[in-house]
Amino acid sequence: MAASSRIGQPLKVATRVLLPRSRPVFTTQTPSLQRRAISTYGYTQAKALVFSKYGEPQDVLSLHGHSISPAAGTNVVVRMLVAPINPADINQIQGVYPSKPNMSTALGTSEPSAVAGNEGVAEVISTGSGVKSLSKGDWVIMKHVSQGTWRTHMDIDESRLIKIDNKEGLTPLQVGTVSVNPCTAYRMLLDSAKWSFRGDEWFIQNGANSGVGRAAIQLGREWGFKSINVIRGREDKDEEQKLRQELLDIGATKVITEEELQSREIRDQIKEWTNGGREEVKVGLNCVGGKPATALAKFLSPGATMVTYGAMSKQPVILPASLLIFKEISFNGFWVSKWSDRHPDQKKQTVEDVLKLTREGKFKDIPVQECNWGWKTDAETLKKAVQGTLGGFRAGKGVFVFEET
Numbered sequence: 540m541a542a543s544s545r546i547g548q549p550l551k552v553a554t555r556v557l558l559p560r561s562r563p564v565f566t567t568q569t570p571s572l573q574r575r576a577i578s579t580y581g582y583t584q585a586k587a588l589v590f591s592k593y594g595e596p597q598d599v600l601s602l603h604g605h606s607i608s609p610a611a612g613t614n615v616v617v618r619m620l621v622a623p624i625n626p627a628d629i630n631q632i633q634g635v636y637p638s639k640p641n642m643s644t645a646l647g648t649s650e651p652s653a654v655a656g657n658e659g660v661a662e663v664i665s666t667g668s669g670v671k672s673l674s675k676g677d678w679v680i681m682k683h684v685s686q687g688t689w690r691t692h693m694d695i696d697e698s699r700l701i702k703i704d705n706k707e708g709l710t711p712l713q714v715g716t717v718s719v720n721p722c723t724a725y726r727m728l729l730d731s732a733k734w735s736f737r738g739d740e741w742f743i744q745n746g747a748n749s750g751v752g753r754a755a756i757q758l759g760r761e762w763g764f765k766s767i768n769v770i771r772g773r774e775d776k777d778e779e780q781k782l783r784q785e786l787l788d789i790g791a792t793k794v795i796t797e798e799e800l801q802s803r804e805i806r807d808q809i810k811e812w813t814n815g816g817r818e819e820v821k822v823g824l825n826c827v828g829g830k831p832a833t834a835l836a837k838f839l840s841p842g843a844t845m846v847t848y849g850a851m852s853k854q855p856v857i858l859p860a861s862l863l864i865f866k867e868i869s870f871n872g873f874w875v876s877k878w879s880d881r882h883p884d885q886k887k888q889t890v891e892d893v894l895k896l897t898r899e900g901k902f903k904d905i906p907v908q909e910c911n912w913g914w915k916t917d918a919e920t921l922k923k924a925v926q927g928t929l930g931g932f933r934a935g936k937g938v939f940v941f942e943e944t
């Protein structure tokens with residue numbers, strides 16, 4: 540792993556600043572009116588958003604109630620605190636994502652079903668007698684994808700979870716959204732170039748206002764990388780300006796629209812920003828594809844790397860041969876799921892480093908649209924929150940915030 544100089548030190552910082560502990564307050568009902576989640580016999584009442592066939596979330600998702608037996612052996616029972624709604628979750632429900640969840644009748648569904656959702660943070664509420672690494676009250680995130688996080692509770696083997704060793708000063712939202720987007724940005728940015736960390740190196744990215752894009756901006760700032768950040772223009776120019784400012788505020792060096800990226804003037808502009816091209820644009824991050832990806836690739840310096848990690852426009856990536864032949868630009872892909880499976884220890888380290896930056900106030904929360912999930916929340920409300928993720932130009936990422944049920 541690369542190590543940085545004084546600007547920022549990925550995964551090598553020893554000091555920790557502990558802020559006052561901030562714990563979530565989810566309960567909206569008075570205790571006497573609350574359901575008992577755990578019965579006298581230790582069974583936990585749970586609900587899950589499940590699907591038994593692939594399709595549009597609103598057509599195939601249903602809310603399934605079931606009970607979970609007391610934790611046994613190396614299993615723990617956890618209560619979900621926060622679970623985001625990521626584009627990949629939707630693609631998985633649609634059946635167009637490479638990782639397919641295991642469908643079974645284990646939760647008592649009439650047809651083999653899978654629980655949707657891949658990311659989130661949960662609190663351990665009980666442990667089996669053989670559990671060694673976790674205790675009641677610990678916060679955990681998923682080690683692998685396809686675990687099914689859109690549910691109130693889960694019975695799961697301890698080996699499939701990553702314990703958050705230090706949750707002090709963190710909110711469930713921060714922990715529940717750390718393992719996919721920030722880890723993706725972290726690894727793509729750090730591992731795709733030989734950085735000198737001198738403060739005169741650049742990266743360029745599209746989808747800059749996405750969760751991954753915002754993470755890349757903030758990590759880049761921390762490590763001394765300057766960034767050119769491409770967003771889709773807004774019809775409402777005030778709104779567009781607000782978005783530009785938001786990204787500048789979290790550390791973007793420059794923010795431009797797709798239209799500006801494809802304009803004639805941008806070449807001279809970028810030359811000026813990069814000191815006549817002497818400051819190299821070493822990495823390009825592409826989650827859009829189509830023309831925006833082609834346009835972005837043209838501003839990479841010789842020997843740079845462009846990493847494709849998403850395809851929001853659903854268009855293929857088309858590249859001029861000259862970029863490969865004469866500029867020797869490398870074109871790679873990155874998939875955090877595969878990376879996590881291959882490098883579980885690095886995943887834990889990366890998560891911890893981002894959470895350290897979060898605790899220190901150097902890594903800000905993404906804008907979100909919360910959907911509260913209580914015992915009485917109906918399926919339609921939950922499905923609407925999921926379906927809403929499909930539209931672009933959103934004010935924030937959808938997240939399920941679980942009440943104590």
Ligand SMILES: NC(=O)c1ccc[n+]([C@@H]2O[C@H](COP(=O)([O-])OP(=O)(O)OC[C@H]3O[C@@H](n4cnc5c(N)ncnc54)[C@H](OP(=O)(O)O)[C@@H]3O)[C@@H](O)[C@H]2O)c1
Nearest residue numbers: 723746749750751771826848849851852873874875931932
């Ligand atoms: N490969 C991996 O390991 C990995 C990991 C994490 C995420 N991803 C991918 O990264 C991308 C961003 O994910 P996220 O969770 O960060 O996203 P997000 O926070 O939900 O934001 C969605 C982003 O996509 C843009 N967008 C939506 N529809 C678009 C379209 N038709 N054309 C161009 N841009 C569009 C949005 O821009 P507007 O605001 O302009 O709509 C926004 O920037 C997704 O493709 C996701 O699958 C990949």
